[in-house]
Amino acid sequence: MSEIKKDLLYTESHEWLEQQDDGHWRVGITDHAQAQLGELVFVELPGEGDELSQGDACGVVESVKAASDIYAPVGGEVTAINSDLEDSPDLVNTDCYGDGWLFAINVSDESELDELMDADAYTEFVDE
Amino acid sequence: MSEARKTPLYDAHLAAGGQMTEFAGWLLPTRYTELMTEHHAVRRHAGMFDVSHMCIVDITGAEAAAFLRRLLANNIDKLEAPGKALYSCMLNEQGGILDDLIVYWLEADYYRLVVNAATAAKDLHWLQQQSQHFAAGKLQISQRSELALIALQGPEAEAQLLHQLPSLGAQIKALKPFSVLRDDHYCIARTGYTGEDGFEIMLDAAAATTFWQSLLDAGVTPCGLGARDTLRLEAGMSLYGQDMDESVTPLQCGLGWTVAWEPSERAFNGRAALQKQRDDGVAEKVVGLVLDQRNVLRSGYQVFSADDELLGVLTSGTFSPTICKPIGRARVNRNIGNEVMVEIRGKKIPARVVKPVFVRRGQIMPGIET
Structure with a gap:
């Protein structure tokens, strides 16, 4: 059974978002997603400063057998990326909600957050 | 079916x-x-x-x-x-x-x-x-x-x-x-x-x-x-x-x-x-490719020369668990050099041309790693 953390927001493409103390939102992929992919060997992230629109394919996570696009859960500017993933992409497998975060984004239109799922809705979505 | x-x-x-x-x-x-x-x-x-x-x-x-x-x-x-x-x-x-x-x-x-x-x-x-x-x-x-x-x-x-x-x-x-x-x-x-x-x-x-x-x-x-x-x-x-x-x-x-x-x-x-x-001569050959940076090679990726000429295509690719680098098998023009480019999601990434045997009996073959 995969872990779904309370208090995060979720997308149908299995990204999560969590607001940081500085007001920016961290983005990662869920435990369900990493388990489906298997051990990651490569992560391609957007560039710091990139302006993303909601739904943009902005990165890729790849295991040996599968590649999966990462979609921007909301629009905004990329304010940070997790450069540790360059050498240790498997951090996404071992700690997907912590050290395996992907990038942070400064949300430009907060109403886009309303379209995302909470933990209960995502649990139901994954179970379907 | x-x-x-x-x-x-x-x-x-x-x-x-x-x-x-x-x-x-x-x-x-x-x-x-x-x-x-x-x-x-x-x-x-x-x-x-x-x-x-x-x-x-x-x-x-x-x-x-x-x-x-x-x-x-x-x-x-x-x-x-x-x-x-x-x-x-x-x-x-x-x-x-x-x-x-x-x-x-x-x-x-x-x-x-x-x-x-x-x-x-x-x-x-x-x-x-x-x-x-x-x-x-x-x-x-x-x-x-x-x-x-x-x-x-x-x-x-x-x-x-x-x-x-x-x-x-x-x-x-x-x-x-x-x-x-x-x-x-x-x-x-x-x-x-x-x-x-x-x-x-x-x-x-x-x-x-x-x-x-x-x-x-x-x-x-x-x-x-x-x-x-x-x-x-x-x-x-x-x-x-x-x-x-x-x-x-x-x-x-x-x-x-x-x-x-x-x-x-x-x-x-x-x-x-x-x-x-x-007798007519075969235009193609098979080579191995290694990337010296993190990525994953996949079949279907195209291979180019340094001056952007299409040389061929990967027929197999992966991330090698033994070598910890992306490797692939490509069918290319017979006359290619030791350095080529592989196009991955629109970007050209340099690749080394090697013999298409990477590991045998637990040992990485000479010339594959560097």
């Missing part, structure tokens, strides 16, 4: 946590735990694969040898004695590869082919059609669907097999690569698809689960299709349907070494077409 078939070991795969997928019309595990773990188990210890989906066909009768001399691009007369095996392509008249296979010489007038699952129906039809050239009473073709096939691979494969079959101990120890032994229950070949020492074991489907479970209990790691693919690609072995198919001849896809030109009077299927291609 009919329902996917189950091998005799299907329930064992589920019990071991196998993540099942449909492959060539069969339900097989892609992995049980992690692909990397399974891959390393084969390189360092011993792993096993259920390859019962592969199609076993016996060719018997006084005309069996003559039939195979015509059918196969490699020459069964290279087999010195019963108990020897040979890798070969089976070609159509245009020289296109219908399938690649291993032929085992079991005894006089008795050969066994192991062909790919995805091509089994086509192959059987082709064999029947080709058999029309031979006297019916002197050639029998029979599929052995009642047999299971388990590949036991890795540096500890021999010790594991000796542990299972102590009564065959002396014979197993004496079994050379590309050789085969048989008793009433087992047909054991020292062959495989991983680049490691190992065995392919044919046995009655009814006995397969017990044998598998016994290997599992002895510590052999069950391995899925995912590890099978990374292991064979590291070992420089071709995958039918990906690295070759009917649209190419062995000369175009790095399998020229499997074509037996001598004796020149042997009229095998596709010989005239191959001869013409060889």
Whole structure:
């Protein structure tokens, strides 16, 4: 059974978002997603400063057998990326909600957050 | 599309946590735990694969040898004695590869082919059609669907097999690569698809689960299709349907070494077409590619020269668990340098051109790492 953390927001493409103390939102992929992919060997992230629109394919996570696009859960500017993933992409497998975060984004239109799922809705979505 | 078939070991795969997928019309595990773990188990210890989906066909009768001399691009007369095996392509008249296979010489007038699952129906039809050239009473073709096939691979494969079959101990120890032994229950070949020492074991489907479970209990790691693919690609072995198919001849896809030109009077299927291609010159060759940065190579990625000329395409690619770098097998123009570019999602990434064998017997080949 995969872990779904309370208090995060979720997308149908299995990204999560969590607001940081500085007001920016961290983005990662869920435990369900990493388990489906298997051990990651490569992560391609957007560039710091990139302006993303909601739904943009902005990165890729790849295991040996599968590649999966990462979609921007909301629009905004990329304010940070997790450069540790360059050498240790498997951090996404071992700690997907912590050290395996992907990038942070400064949300430009907060109403886009309303379209995302909470933990209960995502649990139901994954179970379907 | 009919329902996917189950091998005799299907329930064992589920019990071991196998993540099942449909492959060539069969339900097989892609992995049980992690692909990397399974891959390393084969390189360092011993792993096993259920390859019962592969199609076993016996060719018997006084005309069996003559039939195979015509059918196969490699020459069964290279087999010195019963108990020897040979890798070969089976070609159509245009020289296109219908399938690649291993032929085992079991005894006089008795050969066994192991062909790919995805091509089994086509192959059987082709064999029947080709058999029309031979006297019916002197050639029998029979599929052995009642047999299971388990590949036991890795540096500890021999010790594991000796542990299972102590009564065959002396014979197993004496079994050379590309050789085969048989008793009433087992047909054991020292062959495989991983680049490691190992065995392919044919046995009655009814006995397969017990044998598998016994290997599992002895510590052999069950391995899925995912590890099978990374292991064979590291070992420089071709995958039918990906690295070759009917649209190419062995000369175009790095399998020229499997074509037996001598004796020149042997009229095998596709010989005239191959001869013409060889005389005209083959424009393509197969190379290995290594990226010295993190990424994953995939089949279908295009290969370019430094000045942006399209050189060819990757037919297989992966992230090598042994080398920890992206590797691939590409079919390219014959005249390329040592440095090329691979296009990945619109970006051109530099790649080194190497021989398409990356790892053998647990060792990374010279020149691959730097």
